[in-house]
Amino acid sequence: MSAYACGPGDEPEANAGWAFAVAAAAHHDVHVITRERFRSAVERALAADPALARHLSVEHLELSPRVVALKRGAAGVYWYYVAWQRAFLRRARELHARAPFEVVHHVTFANDWLPCGAAGLDGPALVWGPVGGASSLPLRRLTRWLGVRGTLVEAVRIVATGVPRALWGDHAARRAAVVVAQNDDVAQRFSGAAHVVVEPNAAFPRLPVPDGAAPRGQRVAVLAARLLAWKGGRLAIAAMARPALAGWRLDVYGTGYEERALRRLARRLGVADRVRFLGHRRREEVLRAFASADALLFPSMHDQAGWVAAEASALGTPVVCLPLGGPPLLAADNARVVPLEGDLPAGLAAAVRATLDEPGFPHDRWRADRLVELVDAWYARAARSVGGREGPAPTPEVPAHVPGVGQDLAHEHGHG
Numbered sequence: 001m002s003a004y005a006c007g008p009g010d011e012p013e014a015n016a017g018w019a020f021a022v023a024a025a026a027h028h029d030v031h032v033i034t035r036e037r038f039r040s041a042v043e044r045a046l047a048a049d050p051a052l053a054r055h056l057s058v059e060h061l062e063l064s065p066r067v068v069a070l071k072r073g074a075a076g077v078y079w080y081y082v083a084w085q086r087a088f089l090r091r092a093r094e095l096h097a098r099a100p101f102e103v104v105h106h107v108t109f110a111n112d113w114l115p116c117g118a119a120g121l122d123g124p125a126l127v128w129g130p131v132g133g134a135s136s137l138p139l140r141r142l143t144r145w146l147g148v149r150g151t152l153v154e155a156v157r158i159v160a161t162g163v164p165r166a167l168w169g170d171h172a173a174r175r176a177a178v179v180v181a182q183n184d185d186v187a188q189r190f191s192g193a194a195h196v197v198v199e200p201n202a203a204f205p206r207l208p209v210p211d212g213a214a215p216r217g218q219r220v221a222v223l224a225a226r227l228l229a230w231k232g233g234r235l236a237i238a239a240m241a242r243p244a245l246a247g248w249r250l251d252v253y254g255t256g257y258e259e260r261a262l263r264r265l266a267r268r269l270g271v272a273d274r275v276r277f278l279g280h281r282r283r284e285e286v287l288r289a290f291a292s293a294d295a296l297l298f299p300s301m302h303d304q305a306g307w308v309a310a311e312a313s314a315l316g317t318p319v320v321c322l323p324l325g326g327p328p329l330l331a332a333d334n335a336r337v338v339p340l341e342g343d344l345p346a347g348l349a350a351a352v353r354a355t356l357d358e359p360g361f362p363h364d365r366w367r368a369d370r371l372v373e374l375v376d377a378w379y380a381r382a383a384r385s386v387g388g389r390e391g392p393a394p395t396p397e398v399p400a401h402v403p404g405v406g407q408d409l410a411h412e413h414g415h416g
Contacts, residue, residue, distance in 0.1 A: 001030055002088050002118045003107045004081060006058070007038030008045050010283050012202075012307045014038060016130075017108040018045075019203035023371035024105070025056035028379065031095065033088055036062040061091055081109055085117035092121050103127060103379050106172070110201055110304065112186060113165035116172040125382035127375075128172050129180030130201040132304030133161060134189035135325040137230070141340055142301055145238075147261060150229020154301075165189075177382035182305045183326040195381060200330055202310040203368040207287060219248045221320075221352050222293040224286055224308045225300065227256030232299030232322070235345055237262055239297065241269040242349035250275045250297065253286050291315045295336075295355045299348055303327055309335075316362035318355040320348055334360035 001024065006017030017034065024030045034042070039060045046053040062068060063083055071080040092104065104124040106116050112131040119126055136158065143151045173179050173193040180199050181187035187198045221240075225231040233252070240250050252262070252275060259277060266272040281289075286308075290296060296312040296319045303309075309319045309330040319331035320338060328335045336355065338347040 001032045001105045001107055002085075002092070002116075003032050003034045004084060005038070005108045006032055006034035007041040009041050013108050013110065014041075016110070016201040016203055018042075019368040019371055020105070020107045020201075020375065021056060021058075022052065023368070024375045024379070025052055026372045027376055028055065028103075030056050031101070032056065032058045033061050033091055034058060035084070036060045059091070061087055063087060078114065082115055085115045087117075089117035089120045092118065096121060096123060100124075103382050105375075105379075106131075108201075110182060112169040112172075112190070113161040115168045119172040119175045125177040125385050126172070126175050127178045127180065127378050127382050128176040129178075130182045130199055130305070131169075131172075131180065132182030132186050132326065134165065134169075135183060135185040135302045135304055137301040137324055138340065145232065145234045145344070146229045146301075147234065147258075149257075154230060177385040178378045180378065183329050185325060186304070194385065197378070198329070199374060200305040200310070200326055200366075202305060202307050202330055202366040203371060204307075204311070204314075204366060206364050206367055207311065207314050207362075219356070220251060220293045221245075221248060221295045221297040222251050222253065222289050222312075222317075223297050224253040224289070224312075225298070225306075227252075227254050227258040227262060229258055230301045231256075231258075231303075232301055233258050233262045234265055235299040235348060236297045237265050237269065237271065237275060238345035239299075239348040239352065240266075240271045240274060242346050244346070244349040244353040248274065248294075248352070251289060251293070252277050253279070253281055253289065255280050287311060287315065290317050293317055294359075295320055295352045297348065297352055298327055299338075299344075300325065300327055305330060310366045313360065314363060314366055316360045318358070318360040320351045320355070330366070332363060332365045334363075 001021055003017035003021060005014040006021055007014045008018050021030060021032045042058050101124045104118045104121050105127040106118040110130055110132050112133045116128060139154055146154060173190040177194055179190050179193040179196045181196060182200050184198060187196050190196055223236045227233055236250060239245060266275040290312040296317050298309055298319055298321045300306055301324055303325045305326040309327040313319050313331040313334040318334050318336050320336045321327035321331060323337050323339060328337045336351045338351050
C-alpha cells in the first residue's frame with residue numbers, strides 16, 4: 001500500500017490512509033509504505049493492538065534531510081510528492097523481489113494528475129484510489145464569485161493539471177485493475193478504465209451527536225473551509241444578504257487569502273453584523289458547531305471530497321452545496337443541492353431557509369469499518385485480473401446510501 005499520508009490523528013488525509021490500511025489488514029497481510037512524520041502515531045496504534053500488528057506492517061520512507069529541507073511552501077508539497085513516488089517505486093520493487101505481493105494499492109495523496117509510483121510496479125494488480133482532481137467548474141458562470149485572483153488561479157489550475165492528468169493519470173488508470181474515484185466527475189473522466197467504482201476517502205468513527213442546542217433567537221448557518229476563492233465564501237456572504245436569510249447568522253471557520261475580501265463584501269452588503277469570522281479552530285469545536293447549526297452552507301466549486309460535508313451530514317446537519325465535485329455525494333441524504341442557473345445566492349439562501357422545514361438526520365454512511373468489505377471486494381477483483389485489466393466497464397459503479405459489496409469476498413488472509 002502506497003500511503004503518502006497514513007496515521008491516526010486529526011489530519012483527514014492521514015486518517016484516510018490509516019483507515020484503509022486497518023481495513024485491508026482485517027483479511028489480508030498488508031505492508032504500508034508511508035512517511036517518517038507518521039511514525040510515532042503508527043507505532044503507538046500498533047503497540048496498542050497486537051492483533052492488528054500481526055497483519056499490518058508499516059515502513060517509513062523519507063527522502064534525504066537535505067531534500068526535505070527544500071520542501072517549503074505549497075509548491076514544495078507537489079515536487080516532493082513526485083520525488084517520493086519515485087522513491088516508493090524503488091522500495092516497492094525491492095520488497096516485491098523478496099516477497100511477491102498480489103495487490104498494490106495507491107491510497108494517498110488523493111490526486112489523479114501526479115505520478116503514481118505503484119503504477120510502475122510490475123506484477124501485482126493495481127488498485128488506484130480513492131483519487132480525485134478531475135472535477136471541473138463552469139469558469140465563465142462563476143467568475144463573478146471567484147474574483148480576479150480566484151479566476152486566474154482556476155484558469156491556471158485547469159491548464160496545469162490537464163496535461164499531467166492525461167500523461168500520468170491516464171497511465172495509472174490503464175494499468176489499474178480497479179479505479180476508485182472520489183466522485184462522479186472523476187469516475188466519468190476515467191470511465192474507460194477496466195473497472196471504476198465511486199467511493200470517497202471519508203472515513204471516521206461514528207460521531208457523537210450532542211444534545212439539542214440551547215434555545216436561541218437567531219438561526220445559524222456555518223461555513224467551514226480554507227478561505228480560498230473556489231471555496232465559495234463570496235457566494236455564502238451574498239446569500240446572507242438575501243431576504244430569505246434576514247435575521248440569520250453565518251459563522252465562518254477557517255483562514256485564507258480571501259478573508260479580507262470577504263469582510264469587505266459583508267460590510268458592503270450590510271451583513272457584517274451577522275457574519276462572524278472565527279478563524280482556525282480545533283476539529284472538536286467545529287464539529288460542535290456543525291451539530292448545533294441549522295445548516296452547513298458549503299458552496300465549494302470543485303472540492304473532490306471535502307470531509308466537512310461528510311462530518312456535518314453525519315451529525316444530522318443539512319448541507320447546502322453546489323452540484324459540483326464531491327460535496328453532494330458526501331452529504332448523502334442530507335444534501336440540499338442548488339442548481340447553478342438563475343440567481344445563485346438567492347437559490348442558496350432559499351435552500352438554507354428550507355432546512356427549517358426539512359431538517360437533516362444523523363447517519364453513519366462514512367463509518368471507517370465500512371471499508372473492510374469494500375477493500376475485500378476491490379482486492380478480490382484485482383487479484384483475479386490478468387495484467388491489471390479485465391476489459392472495459394461501460395458504467396461506473398456509484399454507491400447507494402449504504403454501500404453494497406461483492407459476494408466473493410476474501411475471508412482468508414491474502415498477501416497484498
